[in-house]
Amino acid sequence: SGELYCSLPNPRNVHFESINMQNVLHWSPPEGTGKGVLYKVKYSVYGVGKWIRKPECRNINRTWCDLSSETSDYEEQYYASVKAFLNGMCSDWMETTRFNPLTDTKIDPPMISVSSTDKSISIILTAPEKWKRSPDKESVSLLQVYPGLQYNVSVLNKKTKKRWFFSISNNTLVVPWLEPGTAYCVSAQIHVTTPLLDSGFSKEHCISTLKDK
Amino acid sequence: GACRVSMSMAEIRAGFTAIKANIQSRDPIRTLSVLSHPHSLHKVKSSDRCCITHHLFTFYVDRVFKHCKTEDSFVNRKISSIANSFLSIRRKLGQCREQNNCVCGEESTEKFKQILANYEGLNVTSAAMKSLGELDILLDWMEKSH
Incomplete structure (x- = not known):
C-alpha cells in the first residue's frame, strides 16, 4: 500500500480506557517528536481475520479515538492499533493487549435518591447505563449486562458518626428505627462478584428524618 | 432433572485475571x-449448555492445562489452581451425565467438533496457550447463560 519508510519512533502505551463500556483508545506520542505528529487507527475482532480502519481517526493529531461503536458487542474481544506519521516518516503499528469490554470496563457509582419519615429513610438506587450510540437508542442498564450486580450501601448518622453497611441485590433499601430530626448521609457502590468489578462510592446524599410529631 | x-x-476468575496478560501475550x-x-458460544441453545460445558471442561482438563507449562512459577501455580477447580467441576458434570441430566444433542456435538477443529488447526503448545488465554470467553458465557 505504498507504505513510507517507517523509522519514526512508535506511539507508546496504546490501551483502552473504558467506563460503562464507552471504550476509548488512548496512547502517548512517540518519544521526542514534539508537534505535528498525525495518527491513524485500526481495530480488529479477536478471532476474525481482518483489521478495520477507523475513518474518523485518520490523520488526527489528538491521542485518543473513541471506538465504542466498533466494540459495543461485549460478547466479542478486540485489538486496536495506532500508527504515527511526521514529515513523510511513519512508525510501526502499535497494538493494544486483548480488550474484553465485559471485564475490562470500569463502572460508575449508582445514582441515589433518598426520602425520609420520622424514623426511617428510603433509598432508591439506579445502576448506570451501558454506553449507547445516541440518546434516542434504547437504554441498556448495566444490571442487564451483569445479572449478579449488587449494591453496597453506607448510611452515616451525622450526629453520632455511627455508620451502617448494607449489601443488597435489589435496588431499594429502607433503613428503619432511626432517630427523628437527625441528619443521615447515604453513599453507595456497585459490586459485581464475577467478573470482579467494583465502582467507586457515590457522592454522599444527606437527608434529615422528620422531627417527632 | 436439571x-x-x-x-x-x-x-x-481471579486466578485467570492474575495471569491473563501474561498468557494472552x-x-x-x-x-x-x-x-x-x-x-460463538453465545449462540448455543439452553438445552445444549450442560453438554457443551461438560465437553469444554473435559477439553481443558485433558488437552489444555497439561500443555501450558511456563518458565514463570507464579503463572504455573495459578494454572494448576484453575486446573484443579476444573477437575472437580468436570467430575460433578460427569455425574450429571451418568444420571442423564446432561444430555448431548446433535448441535452441541457439532459445536464441540468445531472447537476441536480450531484447536487441532494449531500445534499443541500454541493451541493450548490460545485456549487458556480464552478462558474468560468461557467464563463470560457461563456466567451469562447459566
Whole structure:
C-alpha cells in the first residue's frame, strides 16, 4: 500500500480506557517528536481475520479515538492499533493487549435518591447505563449486562458518626428505627462478584428524618 | 432433572485475571479463536449448555492445562489452581451425565467438533496457550447463560 519508510519512533502505551463500556483508545506520542505528529487507527475482532480502519481517526493529531461503536458487542474481544506519521516518516503499528469490554470496563457509582419519615429513610438506587450510540437508542442498564450486580450501601448518622453497611441485590433499601430530626448521609457502590468489578462510592446524599410529631 | 453443579467462579476468575496478560501475550495469533469463531458460544441453545460445558471442561482438563507449562512459577501455580477447580467441576458434570441430566444433542456435538477443529488447526503448545488465554470467553458465557 505504498507504505513510507517507517523509522519514526512508535506511539507508546496504546490501551483502552473504558467506563460503562464507552471504550476509548488512548496512547502517548512517540518519544521526542514534539508537534505535528498525525495518527491513524485500526481495530480488529479477536478471532476474525481482518483489521478495520477507523475513518474518523485518520490523520488526527489528538491521542485518543473513541471506538465504542466498533466494540459495543461485549460478547466479542478486540485489538486496536495506532500508527504515527511526521514529515513523510511513519512508525510501526502499535497494538493494544486483548480488550474484553465485559471485564475490562470500569463502572460508575449508582445514582441515589433518598426520602425520609420520622424514623426511617428510603433509598432508591439506579445502576448506570451501558454506553449507547445516541440518546434516542434504547437504554441498556448495566444490571442487564451483569445479572449478579449488587449494591453496597453506607448510611452515616451525622450526629453520632455511627455508620451502617448494607449489601443488597435489589435496588431499594429502607433503613428503619432511626432517630427523628437527625441528619443521615447515604453513599453507595456497585459490586459485581464475577467478573470482579467494583465502582467507586457515590457522592454522599444527606437527608434529615422528620422531627417527632 | 436439571444438572446443578456448584462452581467457584469468582476464584477461577481471579486466578485467570492474575495471569491473563501474561498468557494472552504468548498467543500472537489474533485472527484465530478456539472458542469464539466462527461459531460463538453465545449462540448455543439452553438445552445444549450442560453438554457443551461438560465437553469444554473435559477439553481443558485433558488437552489444555497439561500443555501450558511456563518458565514463570507464579503463572504455573495459578494454572494448576484453575486446573484443579476444573477437575472437580468436570467430575460433578460427569455425574450429571451418568444420571442423564446432561444430555448431548446433535448441535452441541457439532459445536464441540468445531472447537476441536480450531484447536487441532494449531500445534499443541500454541493451541493450548490460545485456549487458556480464552478462558474468560468461557467464563463470560457461563456466567451469562447459566
